[in-house]
Amino acid sequence: MGTPWDQAYVIARDAADPLPGRTVPVEEALGQVLAGPVRCVRPVPAFDNAAMDGYAVAGDGPWTVRGRVLAGHAAGVPLSPGDAVEIATGAPVPDEAEAVLPYEECTVTAGAVHAARGQRAHIRRAGDALAAGAVVVPAGRVVTATVVAAAVQAGAQTVFTHRPPTVSLLVTGDEVITRGVPGPGQVRDSFTEPVAAVTTRAGGCFQDSRHLPDDPDRLAAALAGSRAEVIVVSGSSSKGAADHLHTLLAAEKATWLVQGVRCRPGHPQGLAVLPDGRFVVSLPGNPYAGLVAALTLLEPLVATLAGRPPGPLPTAAVTGRTRLMPGGVRIVPVTGGRIAGPGGSAGLHLAAIADALAVLPDTWTDGAAAPLLALP
Known part of the structure; x- marks a missing residue:
């Protein structure tokens, strides 16, 4: 019968630990996960600066204008009591400046600021x-564009992230072509x-x-030669004459974590780990069933x-009608919470117009809530 669907999902989730962390330039870390916190290298702001356009002043007024400071330029000499400099937002304020007076609150007469x-x-x-x-972003967060910007603002040149796992796909079947009509x-490769x-x-x-064609030697060589952390094999997953994966994995002394799942479609899917720690994910050869397994x-x-x-x-609540799987789950495309229509294990057309895939247990009734799988 295979593993219950919800257990299979958890087994796959818990089958491994995150890959080790390594230091990478912050601009190259987009989409990766922080294995350690990002810390502030230089304070934010890095220097005292004007929050408004106006005049930086020291002491009591009126203030004599002694110059101008623009963003990106040095602050110049310190101010003495009664001095002012015209200043732009973001520009460094001179030493001894006590306040910036906004333009709209000032009157300038004969080189003197009154406000x-x-x-x-x-x-x-x-x-x-x-x-x-200080911590800019804690460990465990995905590096987004905003995280990159915050890290750069705080002076961080590198971040410590988990290495993304590598995935390689082996599409098997004499009937499969990768291009053309x-x-x-x-059939065209749809995996x-x-x-x-x-x-x-x-x-x-x-x-x-x-x-790869339906050739056990070619498949064995491809499995042995792949250096990916995760090898995905589409097809070759059942018990037919052209399905060689199970025999090859047995010869390699692989350990099956999931060998068949109680779901329709997608029952022949599986997850195994090779002695060297590489994972093999087996996808059924029918495209929609393969999507479910992925x-x-x-x-x-x-x-x-x-x-x-x-x-x-x-x-979410799911409405409509479908044939449930006794002792397992039926996985169906849904649009607006409604089952998209009758389908099978091959066609992808309903999934292409769906919002998600709903996982319906054999106890599901029309209108009851069900877990949803986001479509890629």
Whole structure:
């Protein structure tokens, strides 16, 4: 019968530890997961600067204008009581400046600034936002564009991130072609793009996709030669005459963590680990069943290796009718919370217009909530 679907998902999620961390330039870390915190190298702001356009002043007024300071230039000499300099927002304030008076609050006559000092100084002091050594972003966060910007602002040149796991796909089958128009008995490869997208979304690095005929020696050589942390094999997963994967993995003394899942479609999927620690994810040869398997086993495995194990799946009410699987789950495309229509293990057309895939247990009833799998 295989492993219950929810258990299979958890097994894949918990099958590995995150890959070790390494130091990379911050601009190259986008999408990776922090294995250590980003700390502030220099204070934010890095220097005292004007928060408004106006005049930096010292002492009591009126103030004699002694010059101008623009952003990106040195602050110049310190101010003495009664001095002022015209200043732009973001420009460094001279030493001894006590406040910046906004233009709209000032009157300038014969080189002298007249204004009433308000309660706000309009000066951003060094370290007001973040002191040197403070945590900018904690470990465990995905490096987004905003994280990169915050790290650079705080003076960090590098970050410590989990290495993204590498994923390689072996598309098996004499009937599969990778380009052009299929001839009699042929089909186009419809696994590469979904597997690559699921890998990337989970934080992995998709290395390549190779097509192999139904030849056990070729498949054995490809498995042995792959250096990817995760090897995905589409097809060759069942018990037919052309399905060689199980025999080859047995010969390699691989350990099966999941060998068949109680779901329709996607029952023949599996997850094994080779003696050297590489994982093998087996996808059924029918495209929709393969997509289901990629979301069930590949995505949680890759996410954990990348340092971001997924949390609980979202749930939503699902309406419509479908044939449930006794003792297992039926996985169906849904649009607007409604089952998209009757389908099978091969066609991807309903998944292409769906919002998500709903995982329906055999106890599900029309309108009840069900877990949702996000489509790549």
